[in-house]
Amino acid sequence: MGNRVVVQAPDPVPTPPSEQDQEQALVNSNSTIECLDNAARDLLFAGARTVNNFASTPVSDDELAKIWEMARWAPTAANSQPMRVQFVRTDEGRRRLLEHLDEGNRAKTTSAPVTAILAVDSEFHEHLPRLLPIRPQMREIFADNDALRERTGNFNAALQAGYFILAIRAAGLAAGPMAGFDPAGMDTEFFSGTTWRSILVVNIGHPGENPWFERLPRLDPAETVRWA
Numbered sequence: 001m002g003n004r005v006v007v008q009a010p011d012p013v014p015t016p017p018s019e020q021d022q023e024q025a026l027v028n029s030n031s032t033i034e035c036l037d038n039a040a041r042d043l044l045f046a047g048a049r050t051v052n053n054f055a056s057t058p059v060s061d062d063e064l065a066k067i068w069e070m071a072r073w074a075p076t077a078a079n080s081q082p083m084r085v086q087f088v089r090t091d092e093g094r095r096r097l098l099e100h101l102d103e104g105n106r107a108k109t110t111s112a113p114v115t116a117i118l119a120v121d122s123e124f125h126e127h128l129p130r131l132l133p134i135r136p137q138m139r140e141i142f143a144d145n146d147a148l149r150e151r152t153g154n155f156n157a158a159l160q161a162g163y164f165i166l167a168i169r170a171a172g173l174a175a176g177p178m179a180g181f182d183p184a185g186m187d188t189e190f191f192s193g194t195t196w197r198s199i200l201v202v203n204i205g206h207p208g209e210n211p212w213f214e215r216l217p218r219l220d221p222a223e224t225v226r227w228a
Helices: 019-031 036-042 063-073 091-098 104-111 124-130 138-141 148-172 183-190
Strands: 083-088 114-121 176-177 196-205
Touching: 019 196, 036 063, 036 148, 063 114, 083 091, 083 148, 083 196, 091 104, 091 114, 091 183, 091 196, 104 176, 114 148, 114 183, 124 148, 138 148, 148 196, 183 196
Parallel strands: none
Antiparallel strands: 083 114, 114 196, 176 196
């Protein structure tokens, strides 16, 4: 009897993970959130200042696009995302903008290479079937309730505005937010014929000479935080 040769079946070729499996693995791998280091936290919070005088250093459209790429991930009710942005970066645009700013905000805005007009879209709900596909009926709920739509739009646009300022700082730039302007005039100038309504103006750029005032105090946590 000759020697037997045992041939082992090859191991089955593993099936490549599907795109859905890869996404789920990514979600599972992110169950632990990393913490920013002290330098990053200072950049966004304690070390950040409102700039009142900007350097002439230009801010590119690519930098502005990166700011929005970060800011657009802000959480909003029903994923509504009601905030819109108008970047003003030309001499003609700045001239039109300055006419509607309070007198005390004109010099600082003249020095800024870019100004963003933040607005709320009063018809944000029209996008909800796409933004919240699990509850497409939310569009009709907001369409039938003007007060709810206005309250939701204003609150969530303000939330997005906060993220927008943080995104400017994260991009290595300085922000100068201002509420001192004529909203009706601004809307007529920039948003006529649209459903956008201005809520905040934010100067963007690099700090110039004497860019900010002395740091003003913050309320003590004992005055502002309660524990239950």
